[in-house]
Amino acid sequence: MSALNLYDTKSRVIAPFKPLKKGEVGIYLCGATVQAPPHIGHIRSGVNFDILRRWLITSGFNVTFVRNVTDIDDKILHKAVHEEIPWWQVAMKYERAFTDAYNVLNVLPPTYEPRATGHITQMIELMQKLIENGSAYAPGNGDVYLEVRKLKEYLTLSNQKLDDLQSSEDADSTFKKDPKDFALWKAAKKGDPAWPTPWGAGRPGWHLECSAMAHAYLGEAFDIHGGGLDLIFPHHENEISQSNAAGYKFANTWMHNAWVTTSGEKMSKSLGNSLQVVEILKKVRGIELRWYLGSAHYRSMLEFSFEALNESATAFKRIEAFLSRAESVIGKEIEIVIADEFANAMNDDLAVPQGLAFIAESMRIGNSAGDDKKVLAKTAGEIRGALSILGCDPKDTAFAKDKSNDAAMDGLIKLALAQREAARERKDFKAADEIRDQIASLGITVEDTTNGPRWSY
Numbered sequence: 001m002s003a004l005n006l007y008d009t010k011s012r013v014i015a016p017f018k019p020l021k022k023g024e025v026g027i028y029l030c031g032a033t034v035q036a037p038p039h040i041g042h043i044r045s046g047v048n049f050d051i052l053r054r055w056l057i058t059s060g061f062n063v064t065f066v067r068n069v070t071d072i073d074d075k076i077l078h079k080a081v082h083e084e085i086p087w088w089q090v091a092m093k094y095e096r097a098f099t100d101a102y103n104v105l106n107v108l109p110p111t112y113e114p115r116a117t118g119h120i121t122q123m124i125e126l127m128q129k130l131i132e133n134g135s136a137y138a139p140g141n142g143d144v145y146l147e148v149r150k151l152k153e154y155l156t157l158s159n160q161k162l163d164d165l166q167s168s169e170d171a172d173s174t175f176k177k178d179p180k181d182f183a184l185w186k187a188a189k190k191g192d193p194a195w196p197t198p199w200g201a202g203r204p205g206w207h208l209e210c211s212a213m214a215h216a217y218l219g220e221a222f223d224i225h226g227g228g229l230d231l232i233f234p235h236h237e238n239e240i241s242q243s244n245a246a247g248y249k250f251a252n253t254w255m256h257n258a259w260v261t262t263s264g265e266k267m268s269k270s271l272g273n274s275l276q277v278v279e280i281l282k283k284v285r286g287i288e289l290r291w292y293l294g295s296a297h298y299r300s301m302l303e304f305s306f307e308a309l310n311e312s313a314t315a316f317k318r319i320e321a322f323l324s325r326a327e328s329v330i331g332k333e334i335e336i337v338i339a340d341e342f343a344n345a346m347n348d349d350l351a352v353p354q355g356l357a358f359i360a361e362s363m364r365i366g367n368s369a370g371d372d373k374k375v376l377a378k379t380a381g382e383i384r385g386a387l388s389i390l391g392c393d394p395k396d397t398a399f400a401k402d403k404s405n406d407a408a409m410d411g412l413i414k415l416a417l418a419q420r421e422a423a424r425e426r427k428d429f430k431a432a433d434e435i436r437d438q439i440a441s442l443g444i445t446v447e448d449t450t451n452g453p454r455w456s457y
Contacts, residue, residue: 001340002347004059006224007299009232009254010157014349019223020252024062026222027053028214028251030231031067031113034094035075038101039275040293040304041260047290047391048257048298048350049226050107054389055346058338066217067110068210069095071117072203077192087193088117101277104286105293106391106398114213116204120195122212123204126246127184127197135245139175142187142200148180151241157254158233168234170205182238184208207238214239215248225251229258230266257298262305275304287399288313291392297353319383320394322363326380329371333395336388337381346389359386413444417453 004017019025029049032042046067056063071091080087095115102109127144130136135151138144148154148162155162167179171186183205188194194201214222227236236254243250259266262275280289283306292312296302327334339362345354366379387393416439423432436446446453 002344004055004347005349006253006255007349009256017223017253019061020221023060024064025056025224026064026218027066027224027226028210028218028222029065029067029110029225030210030227030235031069032095032098033070033073033075034091034098035073035079036094037097037276037278038094040277040280040289041266041275042098043101043105043107043277044260044293044302045226045228045257046102046107047105047293049255050391051294051298051352051389052224052226052255052350053108054391055350058389063111064218065108065111066214067113068213069098069113069115070206070209071095071115072193073206097278103398104277104281105290106286106396108391112217114217116209116213119209119213119216120204122216123185123208124197126208126212126215126242127199129246130184130242133245133247135242136184137177138199140199141172141175142185142202143171143175143183144185144197144199145171145176145181146184146238146242146245147177148182148241149178151245153244154241155233155237157237157240160233182207182234184242207235207242210235211239211243211246211248211250214250215243220247221249222251224253224255226255226257229256232256255298258296258301260293261301261303280309284309284313285399287392287394288316291316291390294352294390294392295356298350316392319359319363319387322366323380323384323394326366326376330373330377330380334377334380334384336385336393337378338385338389339382342382342386342389352390355386355390359383413439417446421453 005014006017007014027049029045032038053063053065069091072087076087076090080090083090127136130146131138131144134147136144136146162180165180167173168182171183173179185197185199185208186202186205188201188203192203194203214225225236225239240250260275277289284292289309292309293302295312323334339358342355342358345351345358348354362379362383366376366383369375369379384393384395388396416435420432420435420439423429423435439446
């Protein structure tokens with residue numbers, strides 16, 4: 001079995017992953033700005049990095065996984081005005097919506113999930129350090145800025161040139177030494193929430209929170225920092241700059257997932273309502289949506305369409321049907337096995353598409369084996385092992401609601417099949433055929449076996 005190799009956005013190469021501390025991995029993932037319900041573009045990042053986490057755990061690492069919540073932000077304040085409720089109520093409402101979405105898609109809860117507003121003390125300490133060493137300045141109006149032209153490694157993640165950038169619009173440029181300096185802290189505006197600091201009351205800039213919280217939970221250096229492609233600039237660039245300026249090595253490897261796209265473009269706000277997780281779950285099960293979102297390589301764009309989603313869901317139902325048949329023939333629960341071929345795919349920068357090809361080939365072999373228990377046990381075990389890494393094991397308790405629905409469906413279909421068998425026994429073949437056709441119209445296939453009829457999606 002090969003060693004784990006991961007793509008580093010900063011170096012632009014796939015290289016062997018070497019944790020800073022043997023057997024331990026620290027990961028910081030930029031989480032949600034909780035100002036609206038989650039859509040699938042938001043949640044893809046959670047699924048992609050959950051697959052990474054699961055694979056690291058399976059590979060023997062003890063993983064500390066930190067995913068923050070940005071619960072104070074301009075967008076949250078604007079939404080509070082629009083919804084006519086307090087800003088903190090907006091944040092709490094949509095944080096819970098994100099948590100519900102993560103849970104229904106079987107995304108493991110983070111080791112720590114810090115909120116920005118709970119770490120103001122750490123942010124003040126970081127700003128104090130940056131001001132004292134000359135990297136940041138407080139012009140006297142309550143703002144605090146990082147002086148970007150003093151930073152040797154600024155823009156090394158996105159490979160841009162400072163003079164080519166537009167001026168930062170995160171605060172009033174009147175008080176900046178350079179228009180491209182960015183705000184660590186924003187002075188209080190009338191009616192907005194504010195926290196006291198030595199430089200005046202206000203609230204944190206977006207970038208400051210992640211540097212402070214990553215340092216608080218993972219230390220001055222940690223293994224992996226993750227997020228979406230759209231965070232490379234300015235968010236992650238600014239995280240690096242303020243952390244490095246404080247003397248922290250910060251993240252050793254940078255990983256970024258690509259977007260969910262529609263018509264070749266990043267998912268537009270106009271489609272947001274129809275593509276909210278809660279809306280899509282009216283069309284497919286949680287396990288099927290997870291399977292779809294995790295099916296593309298994390299660095300590849302995922303072009304969304306309902307047609308593709310339905311095709312993906314149908315393909316997953318075939319996998320479930322195979323596992324169900326295999327378990328029925330074997331006569332006991334299938335044991336999870338991680339095959340070397342699947343492991344090699346995951347070790348190649350989480351090459352999930354190759355992993356899916358392995359699952360398809362294992363199904364082909366298993367289906368060709370008839371009722372050969374040995375072959376079925378091997379192929380089904382390896383498929384279930386792959387699904388456990390992808391977070392799509394049908395036996396996972398996270399999908400208990402899905403399974404309860406399946407149990408109800410199973411009971412109804414078995415009742416119909418019993419009626420069909422009764423019709424056949426009394427030689428009423430017309431009625432038997434009509435029952436079978438009605439079942440087939442629901443998208444359900446009936447297979448007559450030596451052990452009686454068996455159904456599948």
